[in-house]
Amino acid sequence: MKIGTHDGVFHCDEVLACFMLKQLPEYKDAEIVRSRDPEKLSTCDIVVDVGAEFDHQKKRYDHHQREFKETLSTLRPELGDKYKIKLSSAGLVYTFYGEDVLKQLAPKGHLLTSEDLRLIYKKVYENIVEEMDAIDNGVPMTDDKPRYKIRTHLSARVHRLNPEWNSQSNSNVDEIFVKAMALVSEEFLYTVNYFISVWLPARDYVKSALEERSEVHESGEIVVFKERFPWKEHLFDLEQELGLVGEIKFAIFNDKIDSWRVQAVPVEPNSFVTRKPLNKSWWGVRDDQLSKAAGIKGCIFCHSTGFIGGNTTKTGALAMAINSLNAV
Template sequence: MSQHTPIGLDNSTANVTALTHSGNFHVDETLGYVILHYALAPDGDLIHRVLGDAAPDRLTFIRTRSPETIKTADIVFDVGGVFDPTHGRYDHHMRDKPLRADGTPYSAAGLLWEDYGKAAIRNILAAPADDTVIASIWKTIDKSLILPVDQDDNGVAKMGKLSLADIVSACSPPWDTAELYGPEEARLREGRGFANAAAAVASHLVNMIDRARASLKAADRVMAAYEQAEDKRILVMDTGMPTEKMIFEHDLPVVYVVSPAGPDQWNVKAIPPTRGEFGQRVSLPAAWGGLERQALATVSGVQDAVFAHPARFICGAQSREGAVRMARLALEIDSEMKRSNAQ
């Protein structure tokens, strides 16, 4: 990382507008927002700022894909196609993406952690800490949390899921709470910790039941779409929903799933060889990887092509027809390549 003073840390009162993409969200941009919250405006309302109904503070947070709005934001992460920390740009989806010293690609969270992590730690800690302690904490979190997020978001290694027991345990006050704050405060914090844990467990249970309901509904729709498919290798879904469970449980020969990703975009997602793992039964064409819009349209011949991920597991077009065309072209290119290699 280059040496510079990150935007917002040079002036503790200046207003800052941070922006990431709208639509489907993942752990890296969600964590990225949390890092910026604690680094720049820890006293603000983390939840209601996202909802847009919080009392104004120095950090404004926007989720959009509008190129015009992206240009005006002070900090842009996980979108925009530019990595330039000196100007507040923290995307990582380019062909020449930023890498860690060991070669691991950064995610947006990893890039923001480099610049804002220590400031976030200082604001989170209840008591002041010297630079050595901050650096040690930063390194520990980088290894245990940020690096796995980087690996997961870039298709290097999948994160393990936190157990509910771990989440509940994390709600408990640290062992030295009584030592730091006294027995009465420790008792109060233990009560608040239990309340927080109960809320987390209740939310988890409700969500799990609702997801189970939705999974049953998705199963019927996936099988209906498969029965109607002209090419059984391409599954076209009119609504985004989980599909891998049915594909692997029924040993369906699906290679690509085409589904809407918003009002003006349809994605083509490659199915992995084994459920839940990275990799693809058939990767998207190498020539497409990392390209966007006109560059991708020129190479692919699909005029409304939007993007193709550098890892070649997902691409998209503005229309259903364009996305289906990309899936068909990818299969044709793969077949031609295999024939050439066999000769």
């Protein structure tokens, strides 16, 4: 078996595409042929990022041709219309082979249901593959001029492995390409493992907390988690599924021994703008001074922007949430 891609300077998208393909049993031992020669590429079983052709039936996955405008949403409409970034070779391979790749890489003991697999598939795309698609296709993160540059992202680290233009080294670029796949593998495997082993198990805990929210407080706007885990994305997704969009205002969770946190739910998972902040009169106040101001025992702190606070007990943290819920 042979996987074809272009020679010369390599980029993160075809490196990731080749790595993903080599996780599949049929391509595990495949030779990677790096060339732009049509005759050599014609001998390959699958070709990525070169050849000016996209044809899934023929296993040709280039995205550079003028007429190519495919996105994950256009090729997989069942996933919804949120994916609007044009695919790179990494995105094309992930579109058609991603679920099989994830099955191969799933940690032992994790049997993914079809629903779980669909969730993980979307999250891995959103958290690593989409980035490769955007960077390779020159899609800016924002319409505004960035206030600073990030030069240490995965695509940049892969690009740095290429020999410099004035390098006197006689390095074999094909061998360096293998090193690039090893670099990409670390990031990709971490992402897959995180979403399967850490992120996914948290979903059931968030769902249970939502179902029990009325037992916590009559408003149904406060949820309690028994420990600290990644809950924000699950909360937003499950609110949508359960018809509770925007209802949850505060989440309480155990941070460590004798330490509970009360966090205001943000308007978006990565935002510090909250649906309702903690009581504004507490912002930036700590310890005994905060306990006195709030009339609640065991207060530890309230952040200066009111998005999170702490108490030594669950009861105290809940009291802080209820007080803030009713504050003007």
